[in-house]
Amino acid sequence: MVKIMSAILIAGTHSGVGKTTVAMALMAAFARRLRVVPFKIGPDYIDPSHHTAICGRPSRNLDIFMMGEDGVRRTFASESAGSDICVIEGAMGLYDGMGESDTASAAHVARVLGVPVILVVDVKGMSRSAAALIKGYCDFDSRINVAGVILNRVGSPRHGDMIRGAVQQELEIPVLGEIPKSSHIELPSRHLGLYMAHEGYRMDYVPALADLAEGCIDLSAIQSISIAQEADRGAAIEEGVGGVGEMVVKEGASEHDADTGTDADITIGIARDPAFCFYYADLIDSLRRHANIVFFSPLADDCLPEVDGLYFGGGYPELYAKELSSHGRVRRQIRDAASDGIPIYGECGGMIYLCESLVDLEEKTFPMAGVFPAQTLMTARLQALGYTDAIVSDNPVVGAGRIKGHEFHYSVTECAPDVRFAYRMNRGKGIMDGMDGMLEHAALGSYMHAPPGLDVSRFVDSCRRYGNGSSSGSAVKL
Secondary structure, three states, X not given: OOOOOOEEEEEEOOOOOOHHHHHHHHHHHHHOOOOEEEEEEOOOXXXXXXXXXXXXXXXXXXXXXXXXXXXXXXXXXXXXXXXXXXXXXXXXXXXXXXXXXXXXXXXXXXXXXXXXXXXXXXXXXXXXHHHHHHHHHXXXXXXXXXXXXXXXXXXXXXXXXXXXXXHHHHOOOOEEEEEXXXXXXXXXXXXXXXXXXXXXXXXXXXXXXXXXXHHHEOHHHHHHHHHHOHXXXXXXXXXXXXXOOOOOOOOOOOHHHOOOOOOOXXXXXXXXEOOEEEOOHHHHHHHHOOOEEEEEOOOOOOOOOOEOXXXXXXXXXXXXXXXXXXXXXXXXXXXXXXXXXXXXXXXXXHHHHHEEEEEOOOOOEEEOOOOEEEEEEEOOOOOEEEEEEEEEXXXXXXXXXXXXXXXXXXXXXXXXXXXXXXXXXXXXXXXXXXXXXXXXXXXXXXXXXXXXXXXXXXXXXXXXXXXXXXXXXXXXXX
């Protein structure tokens, strides 16, 4: 049987009730004495960066739409091994999935993994009604084990006693914590969500979160709940581990014990700095198992490393447009390498950087790398948000077939009339006219963010051919 460590899933009644703060507070408190493995439901990049900073190990995404149920089971089973407790942060409300269904919701993940749910409830302006609300969430789906609740924004000790009494009178569910509304911890945010954990503000919120959990939440009771169903959860995981999911998911071990690729015959450069910071740990692990990985910074470096392929993830190129444009040498090297045939993969912000120029909200134009014959214009209005599904035609980066992912951007990209695309969108907006995956030379750029378990074999093979001189050029040697 697959050994699964104790785990809990922190969910909310709806967005904005404080589940991220509670989840991070529990991670911080448990991490003071336990080995905590963090997870995030959904396609989010930002919350996992905080989880990683708090727990000292990568936070993995559990997304049933992109990974399939079996993919979620595999990732959870692989990464939870050796932990003392797993803390999974939900997304939106507990039952909020795709459309009118609970597909890919926190409830769906809880059901697939057999994990008990701790429900966070914002009780501002409520007393006995909070018990009615909690009862509805407990009874809505009998397959979900709502094992306890944490009350957030409690107005006073008397307010908390009123709600606790009503819950104990009407429900057989423990109140595991009461967080006063005066205990609010501010986490800086902007248009795409919270700031990333590495961005320029102090990390002193971490001990404050741990203190909050230790002072307001019954940690021993939560740990007991997480352990109680360990045997049942192991059986649930084992049932699905051997199957084949909708997407190819990560193979083998986690990042901390994965093959580092030191004996690989190719090297892939990954842009990683404040402008390019949206990466799934699983996807980097997949590349690492096939190639040496070198991280570089288009913001800070004057030249490219010696590589056989390039990967530019999403992020915030619009916030660093002036700095990116000022590094003309590295921009020219990227453009020349692309013309030479080096395989390049750019997602959202990475694609924007690979275009000819970026126009900001003040209508200032900044030259970018110039790989794709296109210009990106930033907009004040959200242009696309949600899951994507596309049919992929033959190209050097992503294998032909079907790919699922997600998109989230405040920009539009205007392309040359003869531009070619690799993705035909079944779901999602893409770049233009239901198409995404812009192609130029051996480079592909898309608004779509690929799933954590993207099959990287096509990209790796193209990098190997390039490195061996089988394409129009050879590895970039600078």
